[in-house]
Amino acid sequence: MSDQFEVQAELREDMGKGASRRLRRHADKVPAIIYGGGKDPQPLTIIRKDLEKSLENEAFYSHVLTVNVNGDPQQAILKDLQRHPAKNFVMHADFMRVSAKVALKVNVPIHFLNEEACLGVKMEGGIIQHQATDIEVSCLPGDIPEYIEVDMIDVKTGDIVHLSDVTLPEGVTSTALALGEDHDLAIASVIAPKGGSVDDEEVEATDAGEEDAAEEDDGED
Template sequence: MSDFTLNASVRNDLGKGASRRLRRANLQVPAIVYGGESAPQPISLEKSAFYKAIEDESFFSSVINLVVDGKSEQVVVRDLQRHPFKPLVTHADFLRVDATHEITINVPLHVVGEETCKGIKDDGGELHVLSNEVQISCLPKDLPDFLEVDITEVELGTTLHLSDLTLPAGVILVDLTHGEDHDNAVLSITKPKVRGGEEDGEESAEGEEGGESAE
């Protein structure tokens, strides 16, 4: 589990106009923290530290130490609202977590072993990643930054499903709790498709050879 700490302040000036003014100051990002037994609390985040944190993929699958006016609480990211065309976050939502209660969150899949994969290296197959993340449920202490999928021994023509993933202790895949029909594919190794241009070229060459022999 990665270690992230964000500093924030209670935000008393509320409303869309207040949020716009906050963003225009270019030092703070409006946000809200909710969940647990406490009431939802509008906050403002230190922009520079927040923007640096969201560059790290694991930030979105980590328990974050949020310090609001000196008081610390554990949270996870629930949503980021982004500007439609500028590289800006307009608002962030955080959910409080309890060490004794499971949380449900999406974590990324990291594929390893592609360079030595049997189906790719030996048989010339192609890797097709069908899902970049999965939804898991676990206690905060068991939350992984990502799930690793080792394809070293995967052969040509193979499709890996959720049930093929190796999970850390205490982690379950939410989709699999809904039955076998939800055992979705996550990646496959398939034979490359023959490009139409190559086929056309071969047919053209054969036609030319045929024409020469006819003469």
């Protein structure tokens, strides 16, 4: 993993909804919590602008972070993020401590490749639909991929890309597939263009050609 993230946090002593509102409105800080790892949960505060800047990087959501709590560095991942339903600003962040030797579950974003050059799009006029934007995987913290690539180049109209079609890095497994074949979820598909399938268009073109030929024969008679 190329990116290293460090979150500066302070222990929060003033608890409750009222205290959280004051933090957000007057101190421009975000209430947070870090838990797990066999230690007690610790309520935190984080400077809003610093957290929001980190959130602009996609890798921040799946990387192991260093949460520096009053000078005590703790390894953790961002487990949950609560945003205001209307204004979309961050209201609360949850961090879960991790151990280098203990596997964890984390959602990793999907990067779809060659969508414009996709066979079903370029040659058949189809449209790509995404059924998922990330994949939940299980692995050791040091093996968490920044993203997972799904190549769409050879996907035809009517084809569906499933979890089982995705190549995961060594040491990384899909939590859904671990439950059995019934959980082989769809990741993406290429659907026919609006108004009919490619086969329908070919039939229409053939019929039109036959009609033109018939009209020419009638004209000669």
